[in-house]
Amino acid sequence: MTDYVRKILTSSVYEVAEQTPLEKMALLSERLGRDILVKREDLQPVFSFKIRGAHNRIVHLSAEERARGVICASAGNHAQGVALSATRLGIRAVVVMPTTTPVIKVNAVRRLGGEVVLFGDGFDAARAHAAGLAERHGYVFVHPFDDPDVIAGQGTVGLELMRQHPEPIGAIYVPVGGGGLAAGIASFVKFLRPEIRVIGVEPEEAASMKAAIAAGKPVPLDQVGLFADGVAVRQVGEETFRLCRELLDDIVTVTADEICAAIKDIFDDHRAITEPAGALALAGLRRDIETGNAPQGALIAINSGANVNFDRLRYVAERAEIGERAEALLAVTIPEKPGSYRAFIRLIGNRAITEFNYRYAPGGSANIFVGVKLARGDAEKHEIITLLEGNGLSVTDMTDNEVAKLHVRHMVGGRVAGMDDERVFRFQFPERPGALLKFLEGLNDAWNISLFHYRNHGADYGRVLVGVEVPEPTRADFFAHIEAIGFPYWDETENPAYRQFLELPRNR
Incomplete structure (x- = not known):
């Protein structure tokens, strides 16, 4: 953990990222009788925490690597972070995105200067294609989660939480896709305040970290659901698995209906619309409260992003009341x-x-x-x-x-x-x-x-x-x-x- 804490403290993320607010969920807190807060990573310049890890990786490239250009595979949020960071640093960025990626994310990457290649019907196919392009053209591959610099960049969320809430915290709920955000936050929080529980949250239809911990190693899921496309990862990374297995206190899985209910909760409290992956952590927090598993003290959920297609809201509105x-x-x-x-x-x-x-x-x-x-x-x-x-x-x-x-x-x-x-x-x-x-x-x-x-x-x-x-x-x-x-x-x-x-x- 010491190495990661050092990396987090010396990260360069604030050249492009913002320190986002930690806001109380007043209505939900009153309704559930708990002190509930959300970390508003949906307010980043690319509407997602992913800018942190992407920039922290790219800024560490050598001059020779910068000249070759970078490539990544992403369902959208990491892609926007890579595109923005590379454009700011004058580096060519090629982004391979699944054909199922929401249009709002594809257009955002292009607007930020990224060269979009649409390939495959999921993240794993896109990643394999990106690896092939990197080998053929010499691009530097910027991994969306399984890279120490990326993990450290995401870990700055944990650094900010410790500064913003010095009072007792019962648990921090973190969305888990590939595991980079959870690994980064847990590395810093457990080093500084080990009594705080750090809990990963996954969709039931894409619980790749839960499956990895059960198997004792990263294993591929037979299939993943795409509703929460930002965390639709078939297999977690080796490094993120190592850290999450050691540092996470628990992993909670939730249904799509529960995610829809959490999207509604965030809207009701903050008039903000989050993407399904962005509301994932709050859904897990609510699940723990309802089952009696939430520890005493303040409960914090990471609102990880807001890149959602407008037409997706029809489904969300239809299912939110069932989810709650x-x-x-x-x-x-x-x-x-x-x-x-x-x-x-x-x-x-x-x-x-x-x-x-x-x-x-x-x-x-x-x-x-x-x-x-x-x-x-x-x-x-x-x-x-x-x-x-x-x-x-x-x-x-x-x-x-x-x-x-x-x-x-x-x-x-x-x-x-x-x-x-x-x-x-x-x-x-x-x-x-x-x-x-x-x-x-x-x-x-x-x-x-x-x-x-x-x-x-x-x-x-x-x-x-x-x-x-x-x-x-x-x-x-x-x-x-x-x-x-x-x-x-x-x-x-x-x-x-x-x-x-x-x-x-x-x-x-």
Whole structure:
């Protein structure tokens, strides 16, 4: 550790990097009853801590090595650090990036002066290609994590933490991909304040350091998930493994949903949007608090980066409430008869409905896919399930069902025979508890609901698609009823999307 501490103390990272703030998570701290802080590495010039290690490696190149130029392989953050550092020092930089790299990172590397080569569908393929180019053209390979100078550069995060928080610290949670950041921080923190626990956090679908420690050596994973692309590393480095095995107190793994919840936590507290790998450490911190494994004292998470494609946020928003156990997804079987919806919603009570999908099917039972907002997590979910089952309804918990969350929730529906009297309407509901029940109570049992699709998207008004069987003689009465409900509506029965995908041909 002494050698690494010396390297960290003499690092040149501040020629290009910033000392980032350590900020309290006030809202999350109050909610969880702990003192929680985040280190804002997302505020670096390249929106990631990677600038530290990249520059500390490149600045140590000899004149002859600088003349040859540098090359690296990266999913984006290390690439930006290499490009910025090399450009500042007047050195050619070639960057090999997987073809799956978010466009925002590719464009950023080019903007910073790097020559981008897109190759392979993951980091390991890109790294192999970069090694081949280095051998053919004589470039100096700048490793993203398994290099003493890179590790020492990342270790300056630990140096800053010790200066910024001299008060007691229970644990520091660090995201782990290849292990450079965790190895660097642990080297400094354990030397200076060995009582502080340093805990690595990995995604369940890319837990390469956990696998290496279990095997006693770096081992390749069969496959890695790409949601947290900044830590999607198939095999950790030899040097980072050596340090992490010796210095890390634990490794926590988390799900993609838990990462999404942590992204939301950071936004709620700081109005900042982080990339999945950037919120990884906070997700692990939350997991330890919830399982009772978090030590006493302040808890610090490294927010490692903010390089996320904007369109990724659709997925994040969809999954965040599930990740923080604030939403239950249930498949419920109710009697296929008028009034069943109303009775079901009354059982739910004042809880907010976040999603409600249904399509009529012949038979005596109706299957609905429903989301319910939770105030008390899994305990409340189990109470709801017990309540519904106690009233004779069949319930299947879909909250952790990946197929249901990703696909089936959007596929409830289809064409149904014998629905010649079906009319389809789009309603605008105020987003408040009781609005759905008010709508259902406004319709009496004379009309059967045949289709229902609703999803809360966080706006003031929800938009709902409703199908109702309205025989011709009762239509005037039906329209009088929906006018009395008072919600804005649009008749979509002639909409081509409905007619093509949800309606069977019928006589008009």
